[in-house]
Amino acid sequence: MNNDALASTLTVNLGCQPGQRIALLTDDAPFASPDDELPDRIALARAFEAVAERLGMAAQVVTYPATGQSGAEPPESVFDAIYPEGFVPFATGKNLMRALLQKQLDDDGQAVLGAWLETQTPRFDAMLVLSRFSLSHTRFRNLLTRYTPLRAATMPGVEPFMFDGVMTADWPAVAQRSIAVARLLSRASSARIESAGGRILTCSLAGRTGLADTGIIDQPGGFGNLPGGEAFIAPLEGTA
Template sequence: MYREHIYRLYRVNMNLKEDESLLLLTDTEKDYLLALIDQFVESARAITQKVRHCVYPSLGGHGKEPPEEVWRLAFGDRAIDELRKKGLFEHILLKEDYSEYEALQILKAYAEDVPQVVVAFPYFSTTHTFFRKALTEGFGCRYASMPLFEPEMFYGPMNVDWDYVAKLSLDVADMLSEAEWVHVKAEGTDMEFFVLGRRAIADTGLFHHSGQYGNLPAGEAFVAPIENSAFGKLTITYGPDRKLERPITLKFRDGAVEEIEGFEPYRNYLEEVFKRYENARVIAEFGVGTNPGAKRPDNVLEAEKILGTVHIAIGDNHTFGGVNRVSFHTDYVVFEPQVTIGGKGWQKRLLEKGRLRT
């Protein structure tokens, strides 16, 4: 029942051509994803016969590297065998210390039949992974990442004027790239951090050129803040996929969460993550929503794209201009914010109570 929308995704968002190869990925976290992949495969075959797909066991968290079977499907057995022989592959999967340069050189030397287009809609995100980075930066793959995707999104944030979303996203990204610092204020939130020297990225939803990647639904401009620069407090009312029973507040010092205030089950989850991954505390991303069709606050894939919101993430950011590498990345949306950006001798109000001022 979603084939027309999926076909439009291929043609409009991905610019998929009949001579290109496509890799489709999802996981077992939700039953509806298992049903949806069949429609993605059938719609793709109306354009190209070079279609591969994989359904892999749920990884249970965002930002974790996909399992070995996915790597082999994307890069071929020779490349993965060589990474194993060099002792790199396990370090990659665990996001431990390793040379990305060396890993990428091996992939380039041994990979076979790498797809030109990837549409990944596992429940848990593959965006902030070396797998995605290797495909886009190393092989020029066009990559759509759709974590937490629900089919109803075809009728809202996917049903927009993508040229408008792209232009607005690019304009905001340019302003963030010029800025040296950012100040965010909202109810319960007051944070400052530096972005000097960090290039912002526009998530336009149009992945037509070599190496382009982003979310679908798309519609944001985002940047990796300087990791040790965040001070202040961030109050969150929504987790990735639900409204919290009670708000909790993350207190930042020297770029990382040093304390959580408030009592809510999601606090316990975060504290367990921080015990397992110390670097999960670190500020990772600042983004501005630019999609006028995005409305839902209880699904972060859509919520972070809502026009007039901003989001702040913690965890991994090494794949888009930062230096923190960890098997965790989660965004928290701030509603009706006041955002000021600036540099030496200038400042600009970017958002005023949720109204974007470009």
């Protein structure tokens, strides 16, 4: 196991410092490519835990049964373990917990939960999600990073070999390149995409801003997927 890559994920990608608290969250879905040292995701979370503690951080591993699909909310036990103490009783008392778990929470309900979260002390400074199925676009993740200072990195589908490959990247250099490409996208007025077969797609980028996914998630309330290192932009609707 490349412990240097694990340490870099914590200290560079997530900006964790000694004394900070980090949640290491994973489901129990098997790896596609397990190895003898890391037979499953829980073993990977434990490896991160050992590295974090060696670096002077307070780490906690939280596991849950795989949801079976990306975007599904994790079970109530995960909210209870990660969110500020008292969240589940509060949400249940407001008749919002079931709606939250079933992805039926409306804007008014979110506002109630958000207002409560803003007054609470977070349990963790950072969260690293090592699950097979993505929690990136869930209310679980969104409420945490929107209403608390916790920063979160998700690695859906993470495999052990990534820590001998892509996660050993020079992340400051990756960030610089991502930002540079995002600036180019912001200055562009149109895009032209041509396939190997000669098909051409054009669209307008007028008035749109390029965004960089740098792989550096070190600010309060920050969120991103790892590995990062890309820039993206939304074309103007109706111009393709």
